[in-house]
Amino acid sequence: MKVGIYYGSETGNSEMLCEDIEAELGDGFDCDIQSLADVDPAAMQKDTFYIIVTSTYGNGDLPSTALPFEEALVEGKPDLNGIRFAIFGLGDMVFAETFAHGSMKLADMMKAQGATQVGERGIHDASGFDMPEDIALPWVQGIMGLMDADQAA
Numbered sequence: 001m002k003v004g005i006y007y008g009s010e011t012g013n014s015e016m017l018c019e020d021i022e023a024e025l026g027d028g029f030d031c032d033i034q035s036l037a038d039v040d041p042a043a044m045q046k047d048t049f050y051i052i053v054t055s056t057y058g059n060g061d062l063p064s065t066a067l068p069f070e071e072a073l074v075e076g077k078p079d080l081n082g083i084r085f086a087i088f089g090l091g092d093m094v095f096a097e098t099f100a101h102g103s104m105k106l107a108d109m110m111k112a113q114g115a116t117q118v119g120e121r122g123i124h125d126a127s128g129f130d131m132p133e134d135i136a137l138p139w140v141q142g143i144m145g146l147m148d149a150d151q152a153a
């Protein structure tokens with residue numbers, strides 16, 4: 001299975017987590033890690049499963065590297081029917097009112113264009129005791145289990 005692992009990041013946490021996710025998935029998957037800055041949503045493929053990891057900045061916004069992707073979604077309105085994705089958000093409960101809102105908004109924008117979200121959004125709180133990978137790696141195993149069940153059905 002082709003897996004596009006895409007990050008929106010300001011200080012590198014989301015990018016590092018994508019590398020951990022690729023390692024967790026192992027050799028059985030054809031993984032491609034990209035910054036959302038380099039991705040055109042209109043070019044997303046139905047034969048690829050997308051795992052998106054993004055932090056939150058500003059007033060609950062996406063990090064600056066993901067803003068062109070957001071703009072291409074909102075302005076370009078690409079048809080994402082048949083595109084499947086899972087999303088993991090990094091945030092910090094210090095910003096309680098906007099906690100992990102970037103990933104929530106991005107999931108909503110992709111679904112508005114017809115994409116299908118697989119599983120629940122994963123979330124990491126930088127104020128908590130867990131490292132991002134402590135939350136994200138069990139989460140991604142659960143997500144891939146859902147994908148397996150879907151393919152077996």
Ligand SMILES: Cc1cc2nc3c(=O)[nH]c(=O)nc-3n(C[C@H](O)[C@H](O)[C@H](O)COP(=O)(O)O)c2cc1C
Binds near residue numbers: 093095
């Ligand atoms: C200036 C600044 C603003 C932030 N704003 C928010 C926010 O509104 N909501 C939130 O949940 N986290 C917020 N965060 C926390 C980051 O999303 C969190 O530290 C994340 O792990 C950064 O990941 P990255 O290195 O991939 O960008 C903010 C962090 C900084 C430094």
